[in-house]
Amino acid sequence: MEYSKLAPAYKEEYIEKLFPLLRIPSVFEASDHFPYGKSIDEALHYMLSLGKEDGFLCSNIEGHAGHIEFGAGEEVIGLLGHLDVVPPGDGWSTEPFQPVIEGDCLYARGAQDDKGPVVAAYLAMKLLKDQGFVPKKRVRLILGTDEERDWKGIEHYFKKEEMPVFGFTPDAVFPVIHAEKGLIDSYINFDVPDVTSSNALLSFSSGERLNMVPDAAEARLKINDIEELFQAFLNLHQLKGNIQKQENTFLLTLYGKTAHGSKPENGVNAALHLLKFLKEIQLHPDHAEIVNHIIECLSDPAGSGLNCNFQDEVSGNLTCNMGIVDWKSGEKCRVGVNVRYPVTIDSELIVQSLKRFSKKAHGTMEIYDHLKALHIKKEHPHIQALLEIYNRHAEDTAIPHSIGGATYARALETGVAYGALFKDSPDTAHQANEHIQLKDMIKAIAIYAEAIQHLSR
Known part of the structure; x- marks a missing residue:
């Protein structure tokens, strides 16, 4: 499949599905009824409802996390993202929870960290499903709820659900993040x-x-x-x-x-x-x-x-x-x-x-x-495969990188951070006027679709 030619057709659907998610102010709040607050629970239900409407298998793990799945087989490939966001803070030119598109940029709290990339990963799965691809391993988009705070949601998830044999999180930058500081x-x-x-x-x-x-x-x-x-x-x-x-x-x-x-x-x-x-x-x-x-x-x-x-x-x-x-x-x-x-x-x-x-x-x-710090050798075959896919789509010659950020890759026994930002993308996570470039997300959809196909065959 020529993913770079298929992905642009999903641009309008990407915006249509992402906007309602960005409007949910999914900042942690103490609650007697929801593990991490009503808004975070609303964001989780929203994503799972999308998955059900599009014909995926979906599971809500007691409000702590959830997953959207397709494919068959004994092994699981995990795509880990999170739906909670940091408080908006001051200094915004637009309303933080009212997404706005100006040119090719989409502004909102969570647009970059991590709702925009999560929806890109979701549409990569949907693109494959629409094309009739059936993974030989179960592919799960695992939706975390407490990443910006204590990671309690993902901890609870893996107490209840099996550990993927490999996975990646779309919550950093390309090419491949093989090391994360402690x-x-x-x-x-x-x-x-x-x-x-x-x-x-x-x-x-x-x-x-x-x-x-x-x-x-x-x-x-x-x-x-x-x-x-x-x-x-x-x-x-x-x-x-x-x-x-x-x-x-x-x-x-x-x-x-x-x-x-x-x-x-x-x-x-x-x-x-x-x-x-x-x-x-x-x-x-x-x-x-x-x-x-x-x-x-x-x-x-x-x-x-x-x-x-x-x-x-x-x-x-x-x-x-x-x-x-x-x-x-x-x-x-x-x-x-x-x-x-x-x-x-x-x-x-x-x-x-x-x-x-x-x-x-x-x-x-x-x-x-x-x-604890994360460090996987650059020579790992899955890292090399993800790197080759990225370099081909981005026309780059990059090598694996390290970051200071803490991503859900640490929650996996073997996993890495993989996108969704490119080397020339604005890095606005946790800042006022957080935004993404739509062209980056469309390219990420193509990369993720090919990566999922490769890892799940």
Whole structure:
């Protein structure tokens, strides 16, 4: 089959099926009735209903995940995607959950991460089915629901369902991702002395997720007039923000730029910048000690402040993102840190660095989540087959890559990330104005269709 000629016929269907999914604000929310919230459950039901309408076998695994399947045989080939998204954040030119097409670009939260690629993978399966192809292995599009948070959905799925012999996730970039850095999410907790005199930091709040660079930060201070100092700081660093006087306190707000936690250098960390301003205004010593320590250890996204700026030839540099800061005077300061370490580095070195960071300021450290690194040899036959298919369609000579992102490939015994972005695609995951290029998704449909046919024969 000439997939590159067949795929363009699915463009209108791609848009038609994707738009309703993008309109569902599938951000995690606590719920007594749904594992990850009503909206995520709605997104899962929507995709499974599409599969049923198109004649696929579908299964909902107790609201934690689901799959859409076709083919026969003892073995399963898995395509793993997720339907949950990160919060939209600020700075959008359009409504985040009202998809808009401008030229060849489709804008919406989840367009790139990961709803757009999931629908591309689905239509690759449908293209094959429409052409009468019957896989000799069962092909499953596995739909996760909690990827942006705790991965509980996919963990529950594989407690109930069999593990594919091989699989890929359309949740990264082409050509083939054979290595993913290890990921440690941790929280550092400090006791904050109750300061009632002047120059006290009463509260500080920034960030929603550890895997996002925070795009806004807010601090309340009991201090003398600092309006001119704050404005001068904003001007010097080309930042935006505002300051409001409220009785005997000042409320400071500073805006940055969000980015994916695996690439903190692409964002502007609002929390870090606001803390740096607080360092300049001579806070009360009991508060300044903690603020200065956070800045000293977490300013460098390569991790030098933690003395763990490691790197290797397989996966590159370590990255460190301070994603959450929550401070209440007289109570606690909670700092959330997302570290992604090279695949050949012992994770215990990172853990000990984080413990030293917390101990130095008389705090405590807790590991919230730890995803071990993924590393499959480039010579693996399935990797080489996927690489050849991509290079032929893209007219490229690429080699397998590594990334700092954490994809569902880690949930497989043997699997990789495979697209759906190309080397010239805009990378806007977790950012304002997230978008995809439609031409990229149509090309991805062709690549995925051929990959599925090859892996399932």
